[in-house]
Amino acid sequence: MKQNNLFSHGRDDAIYNSEQLKLARLAAGKSLIEVGEALGVTRQYVHKLEVGATPSDEHIKTLANFLNVQESFFYKSRNRQIELEQCHFRSVRSSTQTLKKMVMSQVEILDTHFLKLLENEIDFPEIKIPEIADADISSVTQIELLAERVRRDLNIGLGPISNMTKLLEYIGCLVVNIKDVDERVDAFSIYNSRPLVIRNTAKISPCRLRFDLAHELGHLIMHQGIESGCRKTEEQANNFASAFLMPRSTFSTEFPKMRGRNFNWDALGELKIRWGVSYKAIIYRAAKLGLITQEKAKSGFTYLNRSGQSKSEDNDDKVVVENPSLVQTAINILDSYTWTKLLKESSINERILIDRYMLSLPKPRLSLV
Numbered sequence: 001m002k003q004n005n006l007f008s009h010g011r012d013d014a015i016y017n018s019e020q021l022k023l024a025r026l027a028a029g030k031s032l033i034e035v036g037e038a039l040g041v042t043r044q045y046v047h048k049l050e051v052g053a054t055p056s057d058e059h060i061k062t063l064a065n066f067l068n069v070q071e072s073f074f075y076k077s078r079n080r081q082i083e084l085e086q087c088h089f090r091s092v093r094s095s096t097q098t099l100k101k102m103v104m105s106q107v108e109i110l111d112t113h114f115l116k117l118l119e120n121e122i123d124f125p126e127i128k129i130p131e132i133a134d135a136d137i138s139s140v141t142q143i144e145l146l147a148e149r150v151r152r153d154l155n156i157g158l159g160p161i162s163n164m165t166k167l168l169e170y171i172g173c174l175v176v177n178i179k180d181v182d183e184r185v186d187a188f189s190i191y192n193s194r195p196l197v198i199r200n201t202a203k204i205s206p207c208r209l210r211f212d213l214a215h216e217l218g219h220l221i222m223h224q225g226i227e228s229g230c231r232k233t234e235e236q237a238n239n240f241a242s243a244f245l246m247p248r249s250t251f252s253t254e255f256p257k258m259r260g261r262n263f264n265w266d267a268l269g270e271l272k273i274r275w276g277v278s279y280k281a282i283i284y285r286a287a288k289l290g291l292i293t294q295e296k297a298k299s300g301f302t303y304l305n306r307s308g309q310s311k312s313e314d315n316d317d318k319v320v321v322e323n324p325s326l327v328q329t330a331i332n333i334l335d336s337y338t339w340t341k342l343l344k345e346s347s348i349n350e351r352i353l354i355d356r357y358m359l360s361l362p363k364p365r366l367s368l369v
Contacts, residue, residue, distance in 0.1 A: 016060075019078045022050045024067040026105035038066040073113075073347035080112050080192065088189045088219035088228045088237075103188055106178060107198055110357060111190070113346045115174060115327070119194070121338055122330040127172035128154070129195060129220055137222050140239050140288070147243035150221065158247040160275045164210040165322040168197060168217060175213070175324035177201050177358040189216040191224055199324075201358065205312055206319040207278035213322075214241035245277055246285045255282075255291050263300055269315045276319050279304055327359065334362050 025035055032043040032050075039046065039059055049055050055063065055074075064071045130153050136142045151158065154171065161167055168175050173195040178188075186208070188198040197216045199209060218240030223233055254274075256267030263283075272279060280301065287297035304310065334342065339362050343350065353359045 014075070016054045016074055017076060017078060018050050018052050019081075020074045020076055021055075021063065023078065023105050023108065024063070024069050024073060025050070026101050027109050028067045029102050030067065035063070035066065038062060068349050068352050070344075070347045070349060072344075076113070076347055078112075081108065088216060088223060088233075103178070103198070106356060107188060107190065107196065109348060109352075110176065110198075111192065111196055113348050114342075114353070115194075115196070117342050117345055118327070118330055121342065122333060124174070124194065124326065124330070125170060125172045127194060129171060129173075129191070130154075132221060137236055143218075143222075143236060143239045144243045144248065146222070147240050148247060150244065151247065158250045161210075161245060162276075163320075163322055164213045164245075164276070165324050168213055169324065169326040173197050173217075173220070174327055175199065176327055177324060179356055179358050187212040187216050189219055191220055195220050203311070204321070205278065205316055206321045207272070207276060207281065207313070207316065209322060210276050211241050211245065211278065211281055214244050217241070217244070242281065242285050242288065245281070246275060248289055251275070251285060252289055252291060255286055258292070258296070263296075263303070272313075272315055273318045279309065279313050331359060331362050336362075 025032075032046045036043045036046045039062055041059075045053075049059075060071050060074060064073065130150050132146065135146065137146060148158075154167070156167070165175055175197045176199070178198050179201050186200055186203060188200075190196050197213065197220075199212060203209075215237045218237035219228055219233070222236060222240065226233065228234070228237070254271060256264045256271065258264065268279060268282060271282060275282075277285075283292070283297050283300040286292045287294055292300075304313065331339075350361055354361070
């Protein structure tokens with residue numbers, strides 16, 4: 001006797017949800033044609049499956065294997081779809097809508113299918129993202145004051161921030177690495193019930209990582225409910241990151257004097273290592289504060305490009321590469337029974353957590369209950 005669909009698929013209802021297929025496909029970076037080839041059907045048929053047609057049990061099995069989800073994934077409700085206006089992308093202009101949709105889908109699966117379940121089991125830190133209401137952020141000066149205020153509110157003084165990742169986790173943000181994403185997207189953040197920051201590992205510069213995280217913090221503070229990604233909001237987030245990582249009073253005091261018409265690169269290297277920021281960020285900040293002229297800044301950028309330091313810089317290896325730990329620690333706490341239950345409820349595969357989100361599975365540990 002054939003078992004009913006509810007039992008055989010392990011799903012929480014008996015209705016196929018076509019939106020879940022599209023979500024899984026976009027997250028996997030697959031086209032309609034590629035899915036069609038996996039199923040042995042046409043692109044048009046796959047499109048029908050994404051707009052309401054019901055696939056066969058055999059097709060469900062193939063789709064689950066091809067898209068790295070459990071069969072029950074296609075029978076889940078899609079309660080919280082992430083929309084573009086909710087998201088803050090740190091990306092270059094050449095990034096496409098297709099690329100952004102892929103990242104958004106990957107984040108939606110992580111957030112709604114996994115992290116929400118994990119938070120039901122683990123108490124994450126209290127959210128301490130400063131509220132600014134309708135504060136004026138229309139000028140560089142106002143953003144400078146805001147960055148100083150945030151430092152005061154978090155009681156971190158005006159010196160270098162030793163670990164930007166741990167700071168975000170301390171104030172309640174979940175930080176997760178994401179792998180194998182086009183380098184045109186550096187970072188991504190969204191603030192639903194809990195702020196989530198995603199960092200693309202395609203670019204390995206530790207200074208770039210720290211700046212990206214400060215940039216996303218700027219978005220989370222200044223642009224809640226505001227569609228970002230335009231030149232204005234990106235510039236505001238950059239100005240916040242620059243002021244937050246390099247407070248004007250202490251940075252101005254430590255910035256090394258020029259050697260005649262030339263930069264003192266040895267001294268700049270020491271400054272870079274101490275503050276955990278790139279040469280480019282240092283030069284940009286110095287020009288903004290009037291410590292050097294725009295002409296001098298341009299000559300510094302030119303030197304970095306001509307010396308092959310446009311993507312990776314000298315002394316990068318002396319800046320600690322930060323890695324998120326909050327989510328991984330929460331996973332490690334779980335016993336085997338709870339982990340198995342959570343994974344089943346999530347309807348995603350362990351392989352996704354390892355390969356896409358760079359998370360490790362918990363060590364086998366029996367429940368004490």
